Amino acid sequence: MEKLQILKMDASSIATAIKKKQITSVEAVTVFIERIKEINPSINAVVEDRFSEALQEAHEADEQLQNNKSVGRLHGVPISIKECLHVKGMKTTGGLEHRQDLIYQEDAEVVDQLKQEGAIILGKTNTPALCFCQETDNKLYGRTNNPWDPTKTAGGSSGGEGALLAAGGAAVGIGSDVGGSIRFPAHFNGVIGFKPGNATVSVEGHFPAVQHDLQKRMLTVGPMGKSVQDMQLIYEILSHSPVKPQTLREFKIEILPLNPGYPLSTKTGQLLGQLANFLEKIYNVQQIMPPYFRDSALIWQEVMSINGSKLVENEAFNNDRSGLLRSFLREKLNQRTKVHPYLSWAIMGAKMFKPSRKRIMEITDILQQGDELLKTYLDKRLLILPVYYQSALEHGQVFKEIFSIRKTYLQYMPYTAYANVWGLPSLTVPVGEDEKNMPIGVQIISGTGNEDAIFRLGKLLTKRFRGYKIAPVEER
Template identity: 60%
Template sequence: MGTDQSSVLSAQSILNMDASSIARAIKDGEITSNEAVNIYIEHLKKVNPAINAVVEEHYTEALREAQEKDNQNANVTKGPLFGVPISVKEAFNVENMKTTGGLLNRKHLIAREDADVVAKLKEAGAIILGKTNTPALCFCQETDNKLYGRTNNPWDVTRTAGGSSGGEGALLGAGGAAAGVGSDIGGSIRFPSHFKGVVGFKPGKFQVSSIGHFPADTIPLQKRMSGMGPMGKSVRDMELIYDIIANNSATEQSLDDFEIGILSDGLNIPLSQNTKDVVGGIESYLQKSVSVNRSTPPYFENSAQLWQEIMSLDGGKSMEKLAFNTDRSNVLAAYAKEKITRKTKIHPYLSWALIGAKLFKPSSGRIKQIEGIIEQGDREIAAYLNNRLLILPVYHTAAPEHGKLFQEIFSIRKTFLQYMPYIAYANVWGLPSLTIPAGTDENNMPIGIQVVSMNGNEDAIFKLGKIVERKFGGYNRCSRLD
C-alpha cells in the first residue's frame, strides 16, 4: 500500500479500477492520491522489466504532485481526473520530459511545454507516471526502436505489443496506470488495444488537437487520418477523457435511432475463426434488441490501398529527414548495413518502411485521383453512417509473435491489402472508432472489436460500446506478471 496503510481499498482492487473509479474514491476519501500513485509506481517497478513499456519515469514528480493535491483545501474545485495516475505515449510533449521518437539522435531532447492533450489532462487533475514506448517515429505497427528497445505483450512476452501506441497498450494491459493517451494514423491505438485487451478510442478527423505530438502531421491528407485519443480500462473512461481533450463535447443520442452494420460474409480478406465467433456472438446478442444488418460499407474494399498511398504521399521524405538528420546515410544502404551488422542508428522497421514509402509513392496524377475519391467518399460515407454504427474486427488474429505483424503489413508483396482493411477504413475516412475487448482466442489472447461511425455519433458509439463491454467482459487486467 506504499507509505500509507489507511486506505479501505486493497492494492489489487486499485490496480483493477478504471480512472473514473479512482477519481471517485479519491473524492470520497476512500483513498488518497498519494496512495494511488504509490501503488501504481510499485506495480510498474515490478512489471516493467518484463514488458519494457515505461521508457521515462516521472515517479518522483508524480509523488510530489499527489501529495500537493492531497494537501489542497477541500473547497478547491477539482477536475474530473483529480489525483488519478495516468501514462502518456512518448510521442506527446510533456514539460521537462524527453520526446525522442525512439531515435538515438534525439535522446537528449527535452520538451519545454506540454502538448495540448497533455495540458488538458493535467488541467483535469491527472498525474503523469511516465512516458511509454513507441516504434521509431511511430512509423510501424510493432513497438521496437534503437533507443529504448522492444516492448512485449504482458499476456505473452513472446508476442507483439502492437504499435505505435504499444507501450501504452502493454502498460495498461498489465494495469500499470488508471488510463493513458495514444495516437492513431494506422491502427496505432487500436492494434495495441486489441492485442492487450485494452479499451481504446481513436477520435474522428480534427476532433482533438495534435499540437505537441511528434512527429507532427504536416500533409493534409495524412492529418485527417490521425487521431489523438484515450486508452484504458472502460468505455466510460474513454467517454470521460474524450470529453476532456476533444474540441467539442459529444451530443446526446439514442441507440433507437441507429441500425448496426456487421461486415458482410464472403469478403476476400482473412479472419480467424475465433474472431468470426466473437463478432457472430455480438451480432446474435444485439439482434434481440436493435436492427442488425450485414453489409459492406462504401469504399471499404479500396481503403487499404488508399491508406498506403496517403502514407506514401511524399515518399517518406519528411520521416527520412527526421531519422537521418545527423548523418548522410542512404536509407537503402542503411537498411542493408543494419541487416548485416545490426550496428546502425536506425531500426530496420523504420528504414524498410521508408523504402516502402518510396516504392508506393503515388504519381501527381494519382494524387489528384485520390483527392477526388476522398471528396466524393466523404459525402457518401457521411450519408451511409448518418444513423448507422459499424462493428468491425481489428485484425485477422489476436496478437502474433514478434515480427509477424510487421511482415504481414510491410511486405513488398502488398499483403497490407489483405490485413489492413479493418483498420484502414477509420483512418482514411477520418472516422471515430472505439475498440472494446470482447473475447479470447485458443491461447487466451485477447480479441477486440471496433465500433465505428461518423463524427458527431460519438455518444452512440460509446453507448453501444458499453453494451458490448457489459455483455462480453470488456477489460480484464493481465495479472501474469504480478
C-alpha cells in the same frame, strides 16, 4: 482499499474515490508506481518516468481537497502518456538515438488539458521509431512485450500504452493513431481504445507531425484504458465538449460479413457471429461491407507515401551518412545501425508507392466524394469491424504482414485504414479470447457526431462479452 482493487479501477472510479476521500491521491499514485516497477522489466512499456514529481503532485492534490478547493475531473488520477507527445521536462525522442537528450519545455495541448483537469503523469510509454510501425520496437528503448505473453507483440504504435494498461500500470493513458496505432495495441493487449474523428482533438505537440492535408485528416490523439466510460470522459475533456445524447435503437448496426478476400482466424470469425446473434435480438443488425472498404487500404498507403516520407527519412537518419538502403542491408547482415529496420523498410515502401501529383488530385476527389456519401450513410449507422484478422502474433510477424504490400497488406489493413482514411471515430473493445487466452477486440465505427451511440454500444459489448481484464505479468 486493497492494491489489486485500485489497479483494476478505471480513471473515473479513482477520481470519484479520491473526491469522496475513500483513497488519497498519494495512495493511488504509490500503488501504480509500485506496479510499474514490478512489471516494466518484463514488458518494457515505460521508457521515462517522473515518479518523484508525481508523488509531490499527489501530495499537493490531497492538500487541495483538504482545503476544499475546486478540483478537476481527473483530480489526483495517475495516467500515462505516449512518448511521441511532449510533456514539459521530459524527452520526446521518437525512439531515435540522436534525440535522446532532447527535453521539451512545453506540454502538448492534450497533455496541458489533462493537467488542467488534475491528472498526474507517471511517465511516458514506448513506441516504434517515429511511430512508423504497427509493432513497438526501436533502437533507443528496445522492444515492448505483450503482458499476456511476452513472446507476442504489443502492437503499435501506442504499444507501450497498450501493454502498460493491460498490466494495470496506470488508470488511463493517451495514445495516437494514424493507421491503427491506438486500435492495434488495444486489440492485442485487451484494453479499450478510442480513436476520435478528424479534427476533434488537437494534435499540437505530437512528434512527428504530419505535413500534407490528406495526412492531417488521418492523425488523431485519443485515450486508452479500462472502460468505455473513461474513453467518453477523456474525449469530452480533449474535444472541449460533451457528447450529444443519442438513442441506440435509432441506429442500424452493420457487421462486416465473412469474406474470403479478407480472411479471419476461426476464433475471430466465431466472435463476430456471436456478436451478430446477440445484437440482432435487440437491434436492426445486418452483415454488409461498408462503402469504400476495399479501397481504403490502398488509399491509406498512398496518402502515407506522399513525398516519399522524405521528412521522416531526414529525421530518422539526421547526420547518418550510411543512407537508407545501406542501413537496411547492414541490419540484414546483423550489423548494427542507428535506424531500426522496421522504419527503414517503411520508408523504402513509401518511396515505392509515392503517388504522382495527378494521383494525389484523384485521391483528393475520391475523398471529397466519399466524405459526402459517408456523411449520409453513417447518419444512423454503426459499423462493427475486426481490428486485425486474429489475436497478437509473435514479434515481427505483424510487421511482415502489414508491409507485404502486394500480398497480406490488402487483406488485413482495410480494417484499421478505414477509420483513418475517412476520418471517423472508432472505439475498440475486447470481446473475447483465442484458444491461448490472448485478447480479441472489435471496432465500433460511425460518423463524427455519433460518439454517444458508439460509446453506448461499446458499454453494452464490454458488459456482455470480455471487457477489460488485468494481465498477470510474471516478474523477471
